[in-house]
Amino acid sequence: MKKLALHWQILLGMVLGVLVALLLNNFSWGANFIGDWIKPFGTIFINALKLIAVPLILASLIKGVSDLKDISSLSKMGLRTISTYVITTVIAVSIGLMVVNVVKPGSTITEDTRNELVEAYGGEAQKRKEQADMQKEAGPLQALVDIVPDNIIGASSNNRNMLQVIFFAIFFGIGLILIPEATSKPVKDFFDGFNEVILKMIDIIMLAAPYGVFALLAALVVEAPSADLFAALGMYAVSVIIGLALMIGVYLLLVWGFTKKTPKFFLNGISPAQLLAFSTSSSAATLPVTMERVEEHLGVKKEVTSFVLPIGATINMDGTSLYQAVAAVFIAQAFGMDLSLGAQLGIIVTATLASIGSAAVPGAGMVMLVIVLAQAGIPEAGLALIFAVDRPLDMCRTVVNVTGDAAVSMMVAKSQGKLGEPHVKNWDDDYKH
């Protein structure tokens, strides 16, 4: 029998997960059964992916930087990467602002619903606010200080410190470029081999992806809040989703325009990573698969993927910034505030910075939203309004975050002459058709 392509397998796993959860939810024991016997497999799957993230970044970035051979190509690529990331993020926030101003989802919220939501989710909103306060209390340069770890083992022990690991890997790679080749060769060969092993491990983990996402989605369905609240927030959710869909369209156009690769080619290559981003709500957990897909299926050379993607997963969050813009204006509308043009332009700046500062884990975008709200003078209690639908929107915005990283890596690769043909290797052949 011909095997289904991986993205179909994952999609099937997702649909079955939702259906099984809806079915079991009809029984009194259903939710407990899913929590005790199905959810753990989802957790194991995510853990396995996260387990790979730090060694993958270390191995691939060290190899990627040292392959560049000289510091000037490194800084050229670095500059191009960061500037493209910032440009796409500003486009994303602008799209978000445009959609939310046209749809005006906040005006559909009645005062009763608003009070009900604030009552139901006020406590949760307070927790997010406290987390954000901790970040705000720090001085203006704290973000910079946080990039430089004082202990690499300590930094590698927490996936939230990805930027610190990236810093160490780039620094190490620079050191490797600067020493004589005879001395650097064994070190490079070691990381080369190490990298191959990690890629093989990802292949093995991905064989379990359909089952993993089945478990993840089943658990999400039984843990979801009541449907009534979803309905009240329907227009807001629709606005975020329209914005995110437009952003995907922007990527397809950019990739097409810059690299002449068709949308079909791009989507076929990246779709398993997108589905995984949707199921895990974490760009960091998806990173190993994003790297494999972009390199092997989109034809971006390793020197580019290993540099552009880990950095993108941590700082380039277009979906998150778009969502922050929509959420901020939605909350303002729900509280009957009229935001001036100046305030909305301010949102472009803060949402861009806040998305750079968001960790690549579930729900991080909402914590940083507090800062966007505070800056624009929008009541932070408004977080309670959007809490009920945050998880599904987190899933959608993570898809955009990951797609954006892939699109930018293709554009950077093209500009550096490092975009080749796809070269599927390993066990991919099993699920390629």
Ligand code: ASP
């Ligand atoms: N979950 C998102 C990510 O990992 C971040 C966020 O918007 O919450 O990309």
